[in-house]
Amino acid sequence: xxxxxxxxxxxxxxxxxxxxxxxxxxxxxxxxxxxxxxxxxxxxxxxxxxxxxxxxxxxxxxxxxxxxxxxxxxxxxxxxxxxxxxxxxxxxxxxxxxxxxxxxxxxxxxxxxxxxxxxxxxxxxxxxxxxxxxxxxxxxxxxxxxxxxxxxxxxxxxxxxxxxx
Numbered sequence: 001x002x003x004x005x006x007x008x009x010x011x012x013x014x015x016x017x018x019x020x021x022x023x024x025x026x027x028x029x030x031x032x033x034x035x036x037x038x039x040x041x042x043x044x045x046x047x048x049x050x051x052x053x054x055x056x057x058x059x060x061x062x063x064x065x066x067x068x069x070x071x072x073x074x075x076x077x078x079x080x081x082x083x084x085x086x087x088x089x090x091x092x093x094x095x096x097x098x099x100x101x102x103x104x105x106x107x108x109x110x111x112x113x114x115x116x117x118x119x120x121x122x123x124x125x126x127x128x129x130x131x132x133x134x135x136x137x138x139x140x141x142x143x144x145x146x147x148x149x150x151x152x153x154x155x156x157x158x159x160x161x162x163x164x165x
Contacts, residue, residue, distance in 0.1 A: 029131070029163025031057055046077070050131075050163055053081035055096065075102040079121050090128045096121040100139070115153050117141030123159075130164040 032045045044065070046057035059075035066073040079098030087093045098119045105112035123135030138156040 031161040055079045070107045115143040133161040135159045
């Protein structure tokens with residue numbers, strides 16, 4: 001089995017493991033982001049897993065879309081609710097502290113690019129039925145941290161998220 005196929009299989013396995021251990025309050029969804037970073041990073045919608053106060057975002061579409069071109073584009077973000085305030089009937093204001101990691105390379109890992117960012121998601125969430133949220137997300141971090149050419153990465157944007165319970 002080639003490396004890209006093994007990598008894709010591992011990503012699907014992790015997703016499968018997450019889906020088998022859900023509780024009643026866990027949810028799955030997606031997040032679309034209108035954003036970019038100074039290093040040119042921009043994302044397709046992510047697949048999200050929510051558990052209590054934690055959100056895990058896996059950027060599987062980039063990974064799957066890059067494999068036919070012998071490109072690995074793997075990204076994972078996580079965020080934890082540090083503040084939640086009820087704004088109205090079924091609407092919460094939230095502040096989430098988080099981090100993200102991205103690896104972009106050809107399948108031979110000849111010249112990999114990495115970035116690691118810290119981010120804060122601030123926004124409102126509707127809780128009726130499943131869930132819906134809209135967030136402003138400032139981001140700062142470093143790019144190419146393992147190649148020796150570390151550069152400041154900054155940016156942010158707007159994220160729209162929905163999930164099912």
